[in-house]
Amino acid sequence: MCLAIPGKLVSVEDSTDPLLRTGEVDFSGIRKQISLGFVPEAKIGDYVLVHVGTAIQVINEDEATKILSYFSQLNLAEEFQENENTNKT
Amino acid sequence: MNLLAPYRDAQKVQSLAAELARISKKPAAIMEICGGQTHAILKYGLEQLLPKHIELLHGPGCPVCVTPASILDHAIWLCLRHNITLCSFGDMLRVPGQLGSLAWAKSQGGDVRIVYSPLDAVEFARQNPEKKVVFLAIGFETTAPANALAARRAKELQLQNFWLLVSHVLVPPAICALLESPECRIQGFLAAGHVCTVMGFQEYQPIAKKYKVPIVVTGFEPVDIFRGILQCIRQIEAGLAEVENAYERVVRPEGNPTAKALIEEVFEVCDREWRGIGILPKSGFRLRDCYAEWDASRKLPTFHQNSTNNNNLSTHCRSGEVLQGKIKPPDCPFFGKECTPENPLGATMVSSEGACAAYYTYHYKAKP
Numbered sequence: 001m002c003l004a005i006p007g008k009l010v011s012v013e014d015s016t017d018p019l020l021r022t023g024e025v026d027f028s029g030i031r032k033q034i035s036l037g038f039v040p041e042a043k044i045g046d047y048v049l050v051h052v053g054t055a056i057q058v059i060n061e062d063e064a065t066k067i068l069s070y071f072s073q074l075n076l077a078e079e080f081q082e083n084e085n086t087n088k089t
Numbered sequence: 090m091n092l093l094a095p096y097r098d099a100q101k102v103q104s105l106a107a108e109l110a111r112i113s114k115k116p117a118a119i120m121e122i123c124g125g126q127t128h129a130i131l132k133y134g135l136e137q138l139l140p141k142h143i144e145l146l147h148g149p150g151c152p153v154c155v156t157p158a159s160i161l162d163h164a165i166w167l168c169l170r171h172n173i174t175l176c177s178f179g180d181m182l183r184v185p186g187q188l189g190s191l192a193w194a195k196s197q198g199g200d201v202r203i204v205y206s207p208l209d210a211v212e213f214a215r216q217n218p219e220k221k222v223v224f225l226a227i228g229f230e231t232t233a234p235a236n237a238l239a240a241r242r243a244k245e246l247q248l249q250n251f252w253l254l255v256s257h258v259l260v261p262p263a264i265c266a267l268l269e270s271p272e273c274r275i276q277g278f279l280a281a282g283h284v285c286t287v288m289g290f291q292e293y294q295p296i297a298k299k300y301k302v303p304i305v306v307t308g309f310e311p312v313d314i315f316r317g318i319l320q321c322i323r324q325i326e327a328g329l330a331e332v333e334n335a336y337e338r339v340v341r342p343e344g345n346p347t348a349k350a351l352i353e354e355v356f357e358v359c360d361r362e363w364r365g366i367g368i369l370p371k372s373g374f375r376l377r378d379c380y381a382e383w384d385a386s387r388k389l390p391t392f393h394q395n396s397t398n399n400n401n402l403s404t405h406c407r408s409g410e411v412l413q414g415k416i417k418p419p420d421c422p423f424f425g426k427e428c429t430p431e432n433p434l435g436a437t438m439v440s441s442e443g444a445c446a447a448y449y450t451y452h453y454k455a456k457p
């Protein structure tokens with residue numbers, strides 16, 4: 001139950017109480033109404049990390065792609081690039 | 090954009106494993122705190138990719154496993170004797186207390202309902218004012234924001250028919266308790282990424298310093314876990330003991346300030362009993378006085394156990410040692426024999442995040 005999974009924010013319903021803001025999050029095709037009270041900065045199109053119906057963080061996509069540079073540090077950038085290309089297809 | 094695929098890439102894991110084999114010279118024992126990580130390690134067979142002299146110890150970070158039997162018994166008793174609708178996360182249902190499990194209570198006619206989110210329980214209470222509703226609020230820091238939000242919502246709505254039965258636990262005091270044990274052989278920790286998503290990792294700094302142990306904040310995908318192990322081993326090899334973040338895409342040093350502010354408003358730190366481990370000082374959350382109206386342990390009848398039996402359903406269950414990384418599940422004589430997910434003797438075999446269930450599910454055979 002400690003699982004937290006990333007999903008894409010597709011719509012937002014504002015509320016007078018910022019803690020009660022909600023939105024619809026798409027988890028690879030399954031959509032759920034999620035509490036956005038703890039991610040006031042989240043906007044449509046962002047990926048959020050969701051745990052028991054509540055978004056607990058906005059995923060930093062820059063950091064997510066930084067893993068590329070991490071692998072180049074290991075001198076394996078080429079190999080990684082190949083994988084990236086196969087992943088995209 | 091598929092956010093997870095790059096982190097499940099087998100070749101990247103292989104590259105990290107190769108790097109690990111290159112830099113790792115001496116034996117090391119590392120503990121992953123979180124049951125979610127234990128589960129991923131076994132699911133993806135990551136241990137097989139480690140150099141032989143690196144051992145992974147599985148930690149106490151499965152909230153379902155450490156919730157004491159007494160809390161379950163209280164919930165069951167409220168449900169069956171006091172006509173309470175008991176709302177819970179689904180994975181608590183089969184966990185045995187001494188009276189039975191919530192699933193058993195349901196079979197006895199108790200009104201037990203599974204909710205996806207704590208707010209769903211509040212909404213259920215609001216829509217059903219004739220029912221008395223209790224939400225079993227368990228979890229680590231990861232779950233505290235959602236549970237705090239439920240408490241706040243109940244207060245806002247001034248609900249008279251909703252209470253939280255709180256059994257919240259905290260990671261840093263558990264780490265300290267493990268490190269204080271004279272038999273402790275943990276040389277590094279993979280800190281639970283989602284706990285740190287909420288709380289940040291500043292409170293780990295003094296622990297790393299005091300106990301001279303590296304702590305690396307780690308995610309849950311194979312590449313994340315291998316990165317965490319690699320960074321931890323690098324520190325061990327270099328004789329360092331720092332806190333590092335290997336899960337930058339979601340963990341900020343300060344955590345989530347909005348969530349932390351609400352946790353602070355709703356909860357205060359208290360001593361807490363951990364199943365199989367015992368009472369750890371200042372290791373949990375309870376509701377603050379300003380939320381007493383919605384606290385099941387203060388406002389509803391208290392359940393007094395008449396037996397002082399220990400916390401495991403079977404007195405032979407060794408889940409306490411499993412949860413502290415002292416033994417591996419297959420070392421338990423009941424593993425895979427008397428104890429299976431269908432017939433669990435302890436909570437670590439019930440919960441999908443429990444180490445015993447993870448070993449069983451991923452085809453680890455019982456010792457001959």
Ligand code: SF4
Binds near residue numbers: 405407421433435
């Ligand atoms: S295998 Fe069963 S009896 Fe043994 S420690 Fe695990 S849960 Fe307890």
